[in-house]
Amino acid sequence: MAASIKISWQQVALTIVLSIILMFSSTVMLSIYWPSAEPTERMAAGSMLSALLWVGYMSMGILAASTWRAAAYLFSLLLVMIGLSALSFL
């Protein structure tokens, strides 16, 4: 582990902010689309699974090769989630 890799602070900041927004978006999306007829079950699934997903979003952003790529991956996911969630309210 002697080698060191520099990642920009912009990439770290962007990842933290977007991963938190994504966590809430996943809560909304999972609470709507989780395959259960019981709303309380969907609610519990959404609130618990999104916390685990946050770890994945953070890893995705930090491991991305550049700030632009991190932004592209995370924004794409965010758009998909917001789009799917908005569909159910229409």
Added chain:
Amino acid sequence: MQQRSNILFYEIHSWIGVLFSILLFVISFSGVVALFGHELTQWERPEHRITYNAEAPVDVDRLVAPVLAEANIGEDSFFMISMPDYYHPMLEVLWTDAGSEETEVRHINPNTGEVLPPSSSDFAELLTYMHTDLLLPRPFGRYLIGVMGLVMLLSILSGIIIHKKIFKEMFRFRVDRSRRLKWTDLHKVLGVWPLPFHVVIVFTGAILGLNGIMIQVAAFSAFEGDVEAAIASVVGEHPEITGEPLESNSYNQMLLRYQDQVLNAKPQAIYVEAYGDRNQVVQVSGKTDEALVRFVDVKYRSEDGEVVNINNPVHDSGPFMRVYFSLTPLHYALYGGFLIKALYFVLGLALCLMMVTGTVIWQIRKAQRQKLHSGDINTRGSGWFLSLVTVGVCAGLVVATSATFYANKLLPPGGGGDQRFHWIEMVYLSVWGVAIAWAMLRRQIKPALADLSLCAGLLLCGIPLLNALVTGNGLLVPWESVTLPVVFTDLGALVMGIICLYSSRYIYRQVSQSKLSADIPQAVVVR
């Protein structure tokens, strides 16, 4: 590519440790103390130390009658009765006064019917509040705790990824190698053996911390924006107040009905909605022994005894709701009895120690990079200030927690509960502040750690004596009637005190030996 990921995960793991290990230690250590909230409540209330008889019948109607005759409870006031149990052997009546809107509590001895003078649980509440909210305003402290849980989860994941030979490392402890390797091995052993415990405690803590905000977001979307419907789906509909008085009311009857209806369940609490109204609803909450999620709530209409709502998560919920309801029992070891609590205590201390060892490794590595004397962090090189802060905050927290026991027993009862709570809080924070300042003024890491360990050891060892002198009860007065939670608290303090005293002696010896063997060039480096 894979090597790049590994390096990045290593950096994530290191930076989380450097930036948050002190805060995570505070949360974890206060959690280890908060595990024993029930025991501490009985320790701080000497008048509540009566032997609990699980078989003895409790005549709730007769016991609460004198309290209710004087209470000013409105139809929309909160009102509940807690049944006696092993940790709280008193019947507790709690309500919101209809006039002042203040919360009132009365404790009744179930054996004699005597209404006891008001007694607080400031001390146990403070130590629990420190863990759940870091003494910050609600709900922000709790959200911070939740976020720290997420950060810790990321740290655990990155730790697993960077340690490829994780199972081999479980059995590797190279005591004859360099100081950095010894600390690294200790860090890995402390991290790998209790890994399932760490994952459970961190995940449940993160969810419980963020629950307030996450569940609202989830409820909003799952119930298509109708948050009221979400609440009603869990707790049932709130009864409509008619304004007509209820003719007869018996809590005993509701308890009997509950025991007939929910087999193997023991009633724990009674919640009353629309008190005194013709539509009054009584909810009986009880616990069963058949699962981790053990509570079963049944709501009865007082007028005719009809069942209004049943909330039985063991039988009626899906897998995620069951997991959701099991978060609190899993996090606070509210299952399996005292042995599970003892196991949580040991594993919780391992978690605290793991955070400290992680910081030490980082500091030794930093010192080695700057070519300080054999990676000695006891010098004024890089990491020296952070080490002193770590010692001051972490060891100081143990001293402050121990001092709070004395504040609880020696401070006068005071007029209001809040006032006494703030006094105890002030003692807690002041002692902690003094301990941090002492570590800073000492300017040497090991002597500062030894001083604070000695202080914590002396305070902890004195707790059984303090209890015996002030209450005439406890571990040192075995001929008196003593309850087990009080004995466990005294004994636990004594054992922890002896460990602190031993650690302090060991560190003092190390310091004096290193002074004897120090040669002139090293002394130059130290300056």
